[in-house]
Amino acid sequence: MPTKTLRIPTPDGRADAFAAFPDDGERHPGVLMYADAFGIRPALREMARELAGHGYYVLVPNFFYRQGPAPVVELSEHIGEEARPALVAQLMPLIEAHTAERTVNDADAYLEFLTAQPEVGSGPVAVTGYCIGGLLAVRTAAAHPRQVAALAVFHGPVGADGPDALERITARVHFGHAETDLSTEALGELNAALDAAGVDYTSEIYPGTVHGFTMADTDTYNAAALRRHWDHLVPLLDRTLVND
Template identity: 80%
Template sequence: MPAKMLQIPTTDGHADAFAAFPDHGERHPGVLMYADGLGLRPVLREMARELAGHGYYVLVPNLFYRHGQAPVIELPEFIGEEARPAVFAELMPLIEAHTAERVLRDADAYLQFLTAQPEVSAGPVAVTGYCIGGLLAMRTAAAHPGQVAAVAGFHGPVGADGADRRSLLSTLTAQVHLGHAETDLTPEALGELNQALDAAGVDYTSEIYPGTIHGFTMSDTDAFNPAALQRHWDRLLPLLDRTLGNSYS
């Protein structure tokens, strides 16, 4: 499985990024993958390789490149309950500094770079994200309705409430899957979100993954749930295959 580190030119510098893609010479549909708040690290590289094995060129940028190359802060190999407070004390200022304006500027750069890669086929792309990356994925898809055909977000926020949510969803043309943790969303809040998606005419699936807590896809944390990670693949891969026309086998 070919993989490499790249530098993506942006309006604010260069974002380091990881890319994985199939080891055949053909071109493949592109997928922009946004990391969770813990950033680009080995578990994200593993997930990118897994997805690339199904016939996609997967690009995972360092969201916090303005503060240094990944890993921007020192992370333990396993991020358990004891390590979490100190880790997020360092990360929260970076997350808070990543404003919506920065997100959209970066998204423009990431998509332009992704679609220019010689291994990426012409046509629409997909965007997926985890935790805060789910919100970034939704904002990216909404800002690029003619280019992003599918968007998926897992255990993360998917947009503000009220008018901000309606504004976000109003331009969304991509097919959507949202996989929520039980601890992130009540059934009532899920109903409100799904009503907003219905009102906006979005083609979507949105569900709470049973028995999960926030971060359930990440195997380097104590939130990891193997069954939920598999459910995530079972939802994500068919979505990408049907929207991007992937014929890879």
């Protein structure tokens, strides 16, 4: 599986990024993958390679590039619960500084770069995100309704920008929520907003999960839920993206 370390030009500098894609010399649909707050690291590279193996060019940008190359905080090989509070405390100012305006400006650059790669086809793209990356994915899809045909978010604050953002989404959508992130009542409210916005979606709570369940290098990891994530994500992309 070919991989590349890249630098994406943006108005505020160059964002380091990781890409994985099939080794067949063909052009493939593009997928913009937003990491969780811990950023690009071996676990995320493995997820990108896994998705690329299904026939996609996967680009994972370091959205905290303004603070330096990934990882922007020191990470151990395994992120245990005892280390999480201190790491989150370090990252929270970066998250708060990453405004909606910054997200959209960066998304413009990321998508322009992604679709210009010689291994990427000319059709629509998908955006997927994890944790805070899920909010960035929603904002990207809302800002680029003609270009983003599929949107998938896992354990992310998808409704943080309110119903107006959902109304701008034209992509097919899957939201996979952690039990600890969303109550059944809140899920009902979110899904009602998606219905009102006319979004083509599935949105569900993954049983027995806590926030971060897809991340294999953390204590919150849930192997069954990660498989469920792939079982939703890959078919969504397969039925939505066309390789032109």
